[in-house]
Amino acid sequence: MISFKELKSDLPAGIVVFLVAVPLCLGIAMASGAPLFSGIIAGIVGGIVVTLISGSQLGVSGPAAGLAVIVLHAIQDLGSFEVFLSAVVLAGVIQLVLGFLKAGSIGYYFPTSVIKGMLAGIGVIIILKQIPHAFGYDENFQGNMHFLEPQGGTTFSEIFKAINYITPAAVIISVLSLFILVFWDQVLSKKSRIFQLIQGPLVVVLLGIALNVVFQNFFPHLALRDNHLVTLPVADSLGGFFNQFTTPDFSRILSYEVIFMAGTLAVVASLETLLCLEATDKLDPYKRISPANRELKAQGVGNIVSGLIGGLPLTQVIVRSSANIQSGGKTKLSAFIHGVLILAFVIAIPNILNMIPLASLAAILLMVGYKLAKPDLFKSMYRNGMMQFLPFIITIIAIVFTDLLTGIGIGMAVAIFFILKNSYQVSHFMRKEKTMEGTVKYHMVLAEEVTFLNKGNILQTLRKVPEGAELEIDYTKSAVVDHDVKELIEDFKETAHTKNIKLTIHEIQKEDMKLESSL
Structure with a gap:
């Protein structure tokens, strides 16, 4: 049930999540080897359909970077994107069944130290991945969470490479944006309520657009090229817009390859959703507990709808959920608004979105990453003792040097070791x-x-x-x-x-x- 009681908080938060979500949806679609518009479809479905069914007040759903590699290989192995869509629909059915079987309780068995390590690890990886974009080196897709880069190299090699490809306009925009975001958060938001209603990230995006327009008109040599801006597909007409939707090919729905891929997508997407659900509840300032089984059902319906109209598989995603919380979102209305805004903009004014510099969004995400991995969190976990600190820090390191699910698996192994060691000692x-x-x-x-x-x-x-x-x-x-x-x-x-x-x-x-x- 959507409530409008907190509209003054949820509207600006929804706008911020929308601004962050669009390039992430496009980037993940690009990394998945799928049509760019399939990422936008998943973002719309995650924001509208899943939000309406979900019991999570602050979680935001959409295409997930953790599934990009699986999707890329699935499309290649199955031979066509349309056949892959049938696997997405079937994965949604499996998730729906898992929800009715109450499989969501699995999420409650992850230790707090690992969940906090996951949040901090994502914060660190966001910072590392956004540094090249802040310098104006935009070769890699937005939303990439893997240590090994698709084109070769690693997270750290990309940072060093970015130093050799610095774009002055991008640096100017990202530095000014970071200054505004910090000043807005630390000073202006505490001076007047108007600065709480108008979010710093929105100002930063508008500033980035304005600066690039100035560069184009007065300093053409500084102007950002298209590859430094959001690149949303633009339809020539309303008919062209609807032609971007794709229907699945169900001719091989009962084949082993499709069923196996559907099962893989369902398990990985469900696990990532449950982890993000638990992490989002940890970040929730009101400490609300989201119903995990209902979330699985919501994600199942979302994937069925997304697959039927040509979208990527989706999960609850922590980057957008974190941005929602940090922007002051209070209820699920903010996530719903973000979905409606994606739909409205891609129909009515996609060209406006294509004016947004990626450097502006990099500054926003750098702030999101810092708030997830604040030094105070490391200090508090250290004070809790080695039994809490080691799984926490190892989860962070593992996420940075592998990927999200692998890192959590390694962190879980360390946490289980300490549990067994403690059980051994207190017999x-x-x-x-x-x-x-x-x-x-x-x-x-x-x-x-x-x-x-x-x-x-x-x-x-x-x-x-x-x-x-x-x-x-x-x-x-x-x-x-x-x-x-x-x-x-x-x-x-x-x-x-x-x-x-x-x-x-x-x-x-x-x-x-x-x-x-x-x-």
């Missing part, structure tokens, strides 16, 4: 005391849940019990004791007499278990 508590007779008595109390992972730690402790000691093993407070651990204790019981150890074992009685279950 039991051992207390030692001296009796009246002068002997040493040991009390071992097992944890509430003891699994096979704790075998090694418990075994090491039992081996350290000296000869002639008394030992009590108590697991009356344990809700779960794995069979392997019980077997370990039974083996120790059989050999305890060889070390003259007096052993007593306290187990929870079956009658007590029945009583607890009845309560």
Whole structure:
């Protein structure tokens, strides 16, 4: 349900997201080897259709950079874009089924340290990827999140290459834009409400257009070329506009290749959506919790619609969602407005969009990246201890040097290692005391849940019990004791007499278990 109660906040936020989204949609379509307009279709569907169904108040959906490589190979392997569209439709059906099966709960099992690492990692990669665009080197597509560049090279080599291809007008626009954005955010927005309603990014885009017009008329040698501007496809007529839409070819819908690709798209898109949904909720200043299963259904419907009219597969995307939050968006109206604006501009005035310098958008995204990866975040995670900090920092490094999903996978592996290590260490508590007779008595109390992972730690402790000691093993407070651990204790019981150890074992009685279950 769309609410207009927060229109004064959602309208300017929606405009900012719209400005950021258009070049990202085009760039991802270009990287996917698909028609440029297919990215715009996905942006419109994500902004309007998905937003209407989704329960996320601040999430923004559209074509995702993480799917670009998959889409590129899928179009080549399936032989045509139209056949690929049938796989997108089928992927949407699979997502819809996953939503009804309540598969969205998977997203709740990602540790906070990894989610925060994902946000900071995306912030770092946005900064690194936008530096060449700020210099005026626009060879790579907007929205690229991979360390290895499509044309060869890496994120860092592209930055060094950009230094050799500096475009003075782009540098002037990006530097002035960054100054305005910082001044607007730190000073003007706190002086008057008018500066909160009119967002700095909108001013920056208008300034970029105006400066380039000045360059074209008075300093032609400085004017930006077309490859430094947004390049939205322009239709000659209304009929030409509708001809840009494509219908899928369902003739091979039941073939193994299409079904396999649909399954791949559904799984990857769902995973990326759930991760972004969790991350967006972390950034939400109101700490609202979005329904994950409903989001899967919304994305499923979105992909069905997008595939039917010629659009790329879509997910919830963190860059546009972050821009929405940082621009003051409060409800899903802002995401809806961004979708409506894309539709309206591509129909009515696409030439205006094609006047926007990519350097202006680079400045906006540099600010988005900085706010996602603020130094304060690194300091707070470090203060939380190594168990939180290491998965956080390793996730960031992995995202920067691989890609989003690979980086999160590596971060998850590190987080799971610490979870297992912690489980290994907290399997039991051992207390030692001296009796009246002068002997040493040991009390071992097992944890509430003891699994096979704790075998090694418990075994090491039992081996350290000296000869002639008394030992009590108590697991009356344990809700779960794995069979392997019980077997370990039974083996120790059989050999305890060889070390003259007096052993007593306290187990929870079956009658007590029945009583607890009845309560």
